Amino acid sequence: MSDRYQQLVNTPIGKIVSKQIGLPAPVKLERYERGQPVIDGPVLLGAAPGGRLAGAAAQVLAAVEAEVHTALEDDARSAAADAGLDAQVWSAETADEEQRFKALVFDASGIADSTELHHAYAFFHPTIRRVKASGRVIVLGTPPDDASGPRQATAQRALEGFVRSIGKEVRKGATAQLVYVGQQAEDQLESTLRFYLSPKSAYVSGQVVRIGASALSADGIDWEHPQAGRSALVTGASRGIGRAIAQVLARDGAHVIGLDVPALQSELEATIGELGGSTLVLDITDDDAPQRIAEHLLEHHGGVDVVVHNAGVTRDKTLGRMSDEQWDMVIAINLSAQERINEELLARQALRENGRIVCVSSMSGVAGNAGQTNYAASKAGVIGMVHSMAPEIGKSRATINAVAPGFIETQMTAAMPIATREAGRRMNSLAQGGLPVDVAEAIAWYASPASGGLNGTVVRVCGQSLVGA
Amino acid sequence: MNTSVRRVAVLGGIRIPFARQNGPYARASNQDMMTATLEALIGKFSLQGEILGEVSAGGVLKHSRDFNLTRECVLGTRLDPHTPAYDVQQACGTGLEAAILVANKIALGQIDSGIAGGFDTTSDAPIAVNEDLRQVLLEINRAKSPAARLKALAGLRPQQIVPQIPRNSEPRTGLSMGEHAAIMAKEWGVTREEQDELTVASHRNLAAAYDTGFLDDLVTPFLGLERDQNLRPDSSVEKLAKLRPVFGGENGTMTAGNSTPLSDGASAVLLAGEDWATAHNLPVQAYITDAQTAAVDHVHAREGLLMAPTYAVPKLLERNGLTLSDFDFYEIHEAFASQVLCTLKAWEDPVYCKEKLGLEAPLGSIDRDKLNTHGGSLAAGHPFGATGGRIVAGLAKMLKEKRSGSRGLISICAAGGLGVTAIMEAA
Ligand SMILES: NC(=O)c1ccc[n+]([C@@H]2O[C@H](COP(=O)([O-])OP(=O)(O)OC[C@H]3O[C@@H](n4cnc5c(N)ncnc54)[C@H](O)[C@@H]3O)[C@@H](O)[C@H]2O)c1
Numbered sequence: 001m002s003d004r005y006q007q008l009v010n011t012p013i014g015k016i017v018s019k020q021i022g023l024p025a026p027v028k029l030e031r032y033e034r035g036q037p038v039i040d041g042p043v044l045l046g047a048a049p050g051g052r053l054a055g056a057a058a059q060v061l062a063a064v065e066a067e068v069h070t071a072l073e074d075d076a077r078s079a080a081a082d083a084g085l086d087a088q089v090w091s092a093e094t095a096d097e098e099q100r101f102k103a104l105v106f107d108a109s110g111i112a113d114s115t116e117l118h119h120a121y122a123f124f125h126p127t128i129r130r131v132k133a134s135g136r137v138i139v140l141g142t143p144p145d146d147a148s149g150p151r152q153a154t155a156q157r158a159l160e161g162f163v164r165s166i167g168k169e170v171r172k173g174a175t176a177q178l179v180y181v182g183q184q185a186e187d188q189l190e191s192t193l194r195f196y197l198s199p200k201s202a203y204v205s206g207q208v209v210r211i212g213a214s215a216l217s218a219d220g221i222d223w224e225h226p227q228a229g230r231s232a233l234v235t236g237a238s239r240g241i242g243r244a245i246a247q248v249l250a251r252d253g254a255h256v257i258g259l260d261v262p263a264l265q266s267e268l269e270a271t272i273g274e275l276g277g278s279t280l281v282l283d284i285t286d287d288d289a290p291q292r293i294a295e296h297l298l299e300h301h302g303g304v305d306v307v308v309h310n311a312g313v314t315r316d317k318t319l320g321r322m323s324d325e326q327w328d329m330v331i332a333i334n335l336s337a338q339e340r341i342n343e344e345l346l347a348r349q350a351l352r353e354n355g356r357i358v359c360v361s362s363m364s365g366v367a368g369n370a371g372q373t374n375y376a377a378s379k380a381g382v383i384g385m386v387h388s389m390a391p392e393i394g395k396s397r398a399t400i401n402a403v404a405p406g407f408i409e410t411q412m413t414a415a416m417p418i419a420t421r422e423a424g425r426r427m428n429s430l431a432q433g434g435l436p437v438d439v440a441e442a443i444a445w446y447a448s449p450a451s452g453g454l455n456g457t458v459v460r461v462c463g464q465s466l467v468g469a
Numbered sequence: 470m471n472t473s474v475r476r477v478a479v480l481g482g483i484r485i486p487f488a489r490q491n492g493p494y495a496r497a498s499n500q501d502m503m504t505a506t507l508e509a510l511i512g513k514f515s516l517q518g519e520i521l522g523e524v525s526a527g528g529v530l531k532h533s534r535d536f537n538l539t540r541e542c543v544l545g546t547r548l549d550p551h552t553p554a555y556d557v558q559q560a561c562g563t564g565l566e567a568a569i570l571v572a573n574k575i576a577l578g579q580i581d582s583g584i585a586g587g588f589d590t591t592s593d594a595p596i597a598v599n600e601d602l603r604q605v606l607l608e609i610n611r612a613k614s615p616a617a618r619l620k621a622l623a624g625l626r627p628q629q630i631v632p633q634i635p636r637n638s639e640p641r642t643g644l645s646m647g648e649h650a651a652i653m654a655k656e657w658g659v660t661r662e663e664q665d666e667l668t669v670a671s672h673r674n675l676a677a678a679y680d681t682g683f684l685d686d687l688v689t690p691f692l693g694l695e696r697d698q699n700l701r702p703d704s705s706v707e708k709l710a711k712l713r714p715v716f717g718g719e720n721g722t723m724t725a726g727n728s729t730p731l732s733d734g735a736s737a738v739l740l741a742g743e744d745w746a747t748a749h750n751l752p753v754q755a756y757i758t759d760a761q762t763a764a765v766d767h768v769h770a771r772e773g774l775l776m777a778p779t780y781a782v783p784k785l786l787e788r789n790g791l792t793l794s795d796f797d798f799y800e801i802h803e804a805f806a807s808q809v810l811c812t813l814k815a816w817e818d819p820v821y822c823k824e825k826l827g828l829e830a831p832l833g834s835i836d837r838d839k840l841n842t843h844g845g846s847l848a849a850g851h852p853f854g855a856t857g858g859r860i861v862a863g864l865a866k867m868l869k870e871k872r873s874g875s876r877g878l879i880s881i882c883a884a885g886g887l888g889v890t891a892i893m894e895a896a
Contacts (some may be wrong), residue, residue, distance in 0.1 A: 072658060072814060081819035089818075091658020094722060 026432035027173040029202040030134035032441065034251065038064035039197040041102025041132055044090055047075040048119035051110030053140040056186040058083035060193045061105070069101070075110070092126035101127065103136035103197055108159055109181070111141075113151040117158055124166065133172035138196050139163050140189075143180040143210050156180070160208055167206035167464045168429050175205035175430075175464075184213040188453025191218065191226075191445060200441035203406075203434035206464035211453040216354050216397060218450030225253030226448045231301045233293070235259045235284055236311030238268035240410040241360065244436035245308050248444045250275035254306060257297070259284070284311055284337040285329075290344035297345075303352045306447045307345065309338040309359040309382075314412065316371040327374045334378035339385060346396070355398035356447045359386055360439070361458060363406040367467040379404070383458050390456025399455040401446045406462025407433040428463035475742050477572040478753040479893065482862025483509045484736035485691035487850035488698045490591040494733040497692060499528050499535060502735035503542045503588040509689040510584065510737045514751060517547035522580025524548070525567040526737070527557035528589040528854035529884075539586070561804065562762070562889035563587050564736060564857020565881050569760040569891065571740050581745040585861070587854030588735035601626075639884060641768045646884060647728055647805065649767070649774035651717030654807035656773065657814045661722035664806035665709040668727040668847045670837075671803055675844020676702035678863075683843060687862055699730055699850040727806040732850030736858025738865075753896040754865040755877075760891040761785040767886040772825075775808040777888025778880040779815045783826050785890055791876075793833040798867050798877035800860045803845035808882060843867060857881060861893070868895035 043066045047054035058079040069090040070076035080087035147153035167176035177196050188211045232249045236242035237258030246256045256277035260268040265281050272279050297304040312334045315326035345351045364372050365379025386402045393400045407424040425433040442461045488494040526539040540554040559566045564587030571583035608621040638645045678684050714721035763781035765772035801809050815821045816832040864877045875895040
């Protein structure tokens with residue numbers, strides 16, 4: 001779906017006009033293409049003294065063969081040396097005016113109280129204006145719950161406001177993220193840092209994600225094909241976001257089992273056929289749908305590694321005008337069906353070890369939206385389901401997480417009234433709508449066998465929308 | 470064949486004050502300066518009429534006619550003419566390399582005594598004709614008849630007569646040494662302030678070395694100059710801050726103040742085996758314990774041109790079972806303040822030490838109060854070939870005055886990506 005505003009403001013005349021009337025000029029975000037490096041450009045790694053994450057970050061930067069720079073400070077230099085990084089020396093005082101970075105990565109875990117937040121200021125103050133287009137700002141911290149006391153917890157919590165504000169300050173498609181890495185979870189950082197560094201996270205900004213410890217290791221993973229040998233069920237796979245999810249998981253090496261309603265069978269077969277996957281045609285709200293899905297997966301694939309609950313609908317009406325059917329249908333498809341399918345898959349042990357359930361929530365579920373009481377309830381319920389099921393699913397050495405898309409250019413949003421649509425597109429830090437592939441990449445990150453440290457979390461793919469938490 | 474190794478004693482040294490380019494020594498040749506310096510050394514140790522094992526000396530800027538300069542100098546002194554001599558050339562490492570060569574022969578028992586020296590003049594510098602003119606002149610030389618000579622001469626064009634003044638630039642990069650040092654300074658984030666502070670310390674220490682009389686028997690007046698011409702005892706960070714950058718562009722951090730000036734001068738050191746020293750009733754000041762040279766690949770790997778000592782010193786330490794902190798004095802040649810600071814930062818840096826030097830842990834830091842305690846090249850000046858002799862002679866005396874067993878480290882960087890380093894110990 002094309003974005004006419006973006007096309008217009010990026011023409012020379014459009015640029016002049018949009019500047020004069022003060023409209024934000026959305027830049028063309030860099031997006032991942034197969035074979036591209038994780039990060040294409042210099043990375044500045046910094047650390048507050050006494051942190052515990054610079055080492056893990058340096059290991060990842062070494063693995064992705066990034067060109068790394070660090071200040072001549074013990075923590076960062078030792079981390080770089082241990083990781084085998086031939087890191088260049090950064091000095092704000094003597095650096096060239098033109099020096100730019102594709103990413104700024106800062107280990108803030110050493111910040112023990114609010115006064116030490118100054119370390120974060122000192123690292124970013126001279127560097128924040130040196131971030132390239134589609135650049136990345138990534139702050140690593142300790143989850144407040146894992147902190148050693150109230151002062152550390154307070155300071156670590158403060159990072160949220162700091163990072164979210166950076167997301168709103170940086171320009172030209174750059175993003176900012178806060179990654180809380182729990183105690184003993186340092187070895188789980190790689191999949192998340194790779195995702196956030198790369199253009200795969202183009203439309204994700206201002207997010208706070210928490211990585212926990214996990215017994216599952218990603219040793220020996222092929223990062224180009226993390227899903228090799230795995231099977232992935234994607235509901236609502238024939239079009240829109242679901243199709244993009246199927247494509248990205250197939251790219252990552254998965255055998256995709258695309259599911260959709262009988263009415264869309266031919267579209268489904270066309271989409272999934274291209275990917276060498278298989279199809280399952282049914283309505284997920286049917287009484288026997290969970291059983292049929294479980295049986296299909298067990299019979300044809302011996303179980304499943306990734307389940308993506310993408311199928312969803314909207315039936316918008318203000319509450320007073322909403323019909324029974326509208327309410328029931330949205331709740332049934334968007335929420336109850338997911339619960340029933342999950343329960344059945346777990347009961348039949350169809351979800352294999354290191355399995356992943358990834359649910360599609362929505363910004364409406366986070367923030368609420370007039371005319372969407374049914375939809376927002378269902379999508380908020382998805383978040384509740386993810387939180388509540390995570391501990392149990394974690395016990396069976398699998399994970400459940402959710403992605404909450406903001407404004408994504410699809411048939412669903414193309415059907416919106418123009419004013420709502422334009423507002424939706426612009427009201428975020430990146431000043432544009434996302435693409436289905438942006439949601440798909442976030443799902444692929446959760447679905448990766450290397451993402452065992454992520455469980456019960458929600459990430460928004462919304463360009464840091466102005467609404468919602 | 471000799472299989473034992475003897476201790477090599479430093480008996481002492483002397484130099485003439487170093488002058489700035491086109492200063493008091495403008496008309497003095499390398500031979501004048503070196504001969505005068507050797508004479509002073511001969512006088513200091515009563516060497517007149519002695520046959521020494523050898524005299525080894527060298528300089529960087531030499532005329533082609535000076536193909537045997539050191540031997541010519543010896544013939545002009547009161548040494549017995551049976552004393553052999555040869556020239557050495559290893560850019561700024563020349564003087565120390567000469568000392569290492571003589572020391573190694575003494576250690577192996579091939580000779581019992583020797584002088585290591587060095588000189589350079591940037592004023593009486595050789596001027597080369599440009600390549601076109603050289604070809605014409607060679608043609609004239611080959612011509613057999615006056616007519617043929619005239620014909621060859623007629624081919625001359627005015628632009629062919631422009632001379633080639635020697636430039637202090639690296640043949641393979643085309644960059645001057647200062648520009649290379651500026652690249653290093655930038656790579657290591659060395660600030661202007663740090664460089665100026667190091668420069669002030671150099672001047673302050675050298676001035677004190679004069680004032681306390683430490684240099685009285687190490688420096689002998691020449692052509693009316695009694696102290697190093699470049700020395701500014703009242704140098705301060707505030708004054709240095711006013712200078713404009715000369716390398717590294719407009720925002721560069723390197724100035725004429727924190728870089729060594731082109732200079733003229735010469736130095737010489739007397740080395741011997743212990744038996745020779747005893748027989749001549751000359752006390753041993755210090756021993757040359759070990760030495761190590763190294764080189765960097767500044768051409769292909771783009772390593773810092775002046776970083777070779779960072780490679781040499783760890784090898785030296787390992788071989789001698791020492792750590793970087795095991796020294797009472799560090800004599801790090803100050804080609805540029807930035808280069809000294811880069812060297813120190815590199816040894817402290819876990820990344821550099823692992824990636825470049827292959828060390829498990831950083832080599833370490835040094836106590837800055839032990840660095841160039843009696844002044845360095847920034848204050849004294851740096852006649853390329855003469856710096857090694859200045860340092861060896863000064864360090865020997867410092868060690869002698871400190872205490873028996875005290876230890877000093879010498880580190881000299883040189884053009885061509887070279888580094889020459891040595892350890893000395895007090896007697
Ligand atoms: N497009 C956006 O901006 C946006 C924003 C937030 C969340 N989302 C969510 O993303 C998901 C995909 O949205 P989309 O924009 O691609 O919508 P879409 O309408 O293009 O695709 C949804 C797919 O789900 C299938 N589906 C619907 N009901 C089903 C049922 N009962 N059984 C099986 N399949 C069924 C549809 O046939 C369709 O293929 C939805 O969950 C939606 O709520 C979208």
